[in-house]
Amino acid sequence: MSIESVSPLVVLTGAGISAESGVPTFRGPEGLWRNHRPEDLASEQAFQTDPRLVWQFYAWRRSLVAECQPNLAHKLLADIENRLEQFCLITQNVDGLHQAAGSQRLIELHGSLWSFRCTSCGHRWENRQVPLPDDLPRCPMCLGLARPDVVWFDEALDPSRVQAAVSAAESASTMLVVGTSARVLPAAQLPLLAKRGGARLIEINPRSTPLSAQCDEVLHGPATKVLQLWVERFEP
Ligand code: BJW
Ligand code: ZN
Numbered sequence: 001m002s003i004e005s006v007s008p009l010v011v012l013t014g015a016g017i018s019a020e021s022g023v024p025t026f027r028g029p030e031g032l033w034r035n036h037r038p039e040d041l042a043s044e045q046a047f048q049t050d051p052r053l054v055w056q057f058y059a060w061r062r063s064l065v066a067e068c069q070p071n072l073a074h075k076l077l078a079d080i081e082n083r084l085e086q087f088c089l090i091t092q093n094v095d096g097l098h099q100a101a102g103s104q105r106l107i108e109l110h111g112s113l114w115s116f117r118c119t120s121c122g123h124r125w126e127n128r129q130v131p132l133p134d135d136l137p138r139c140p141m142c143l144g145l146a147r148p149d150v151v152w153f154d155e156a157l158d159p160s161r162v163q164a165a166v167s168a169a170e171s172a173s174t175m176l177v178v179g180t181s182a183r184v185l186p187a188a189q190l191p192l193l194a195k196r197g198g199a200r201l202i203e204i205n206p207r208s209t210p211l212s213a214q215c216d217e218v219l220h221g222p223a224t225k226v227l228q229l230w231v232e233r234f235e236p
Pocket of ligand 2: 119120121123139140141142143144
């Protein structure tokens with residue numbers, strides 16, 4: 001079978017795809033940082049209450065991710081992209097490991113650990129400094145307080161990214177959903193939109209999720225191993 005048979009292919013990834021690179025997932029026991037749940041720190045309210053604590057959390061994650069390499073699953077997705085004309089990778093991850101593996105047709109729905117945004121003037125800029133200095137980061141344009149350029153709970157996602165993700169999902173013939181608990185909206189709706197548009201849904205995850213029952217195939221196991229087996233179904 002040719003890999004073209006799954007085209008247009010849309011892939012939605014979550015924290016689980018980076019787990020084998022050593023990046024903790026959000027909702028696993030290993031996700032805790034100094035006894036805080038990540039969901040409690042990834043919020044505007046936490047940032048307003050204690051920006052220093054939130055920045056320490058992000059500085060820790062940046063240092064951790066800076067030591068991590070893309071794994072076989074990230075690389076296989078970059079290879080598949082090179083073999084398909086119609087392909088889109090939508091990630092909820094902010095770790096940058098898909099780009100590091102070479103993915104280009106990529107939508108980062110929840111932003112990036114490597115981008116900052118000014119809370120005063122909205123200016124955005126890339127910052128790859130690791131470790132971050134102890135001082136709170138400031139905007140180079142207006143000296144306003146910077147925040148991580150990621151999407152926290154109850155914040156709107158970038159509408160142009162959501163629109164691009166929705167149109168990719170609606171025109172997919174196959175959607176692979178890899179390593180997400182499929183609980184966080186609006187990302188969790190994308191597979192359902194794809195299915196409504198006639199796509200075949202394939203989930204790759206060691207555990208069942210709320211999406212599993214909607215899928216045409218559920219492949220239980222770690223992303224690296226299962227994705228490799230999935231790719232081997234196609235002619236080289
Ligand atoms: C492996 C593996 C291996 C392990 N291989 N797999 C009540 C009901 C319904 C909805 C809501 C509600 N209250 C609020 C909402 C909306 C809310 C939401 O969805 N909440 C739900 C949790 C209930 N959504 C939002 O707030 C969004 N915004 C929004 O709706 O705005 C509306 C609005 C419109 C207009 C104006 C204003 C507002 C925003 C959501 C932003 C999410 N942000 C975060 C943090 C990003 C920054 C950061 O990283 O610091 O994004 S939260 C966190 O969850 C992060 C992730 O991208 C996201 C998804 O998590 P993911 O990737 O699925 O990870 P895990 O840990 O949950 O799962 C890992 C999976 O991997 C597991 O299944 C494992 O089994 C698996 N696994 N090893 C393969 N080797
Ligand atoms: Zn500014």
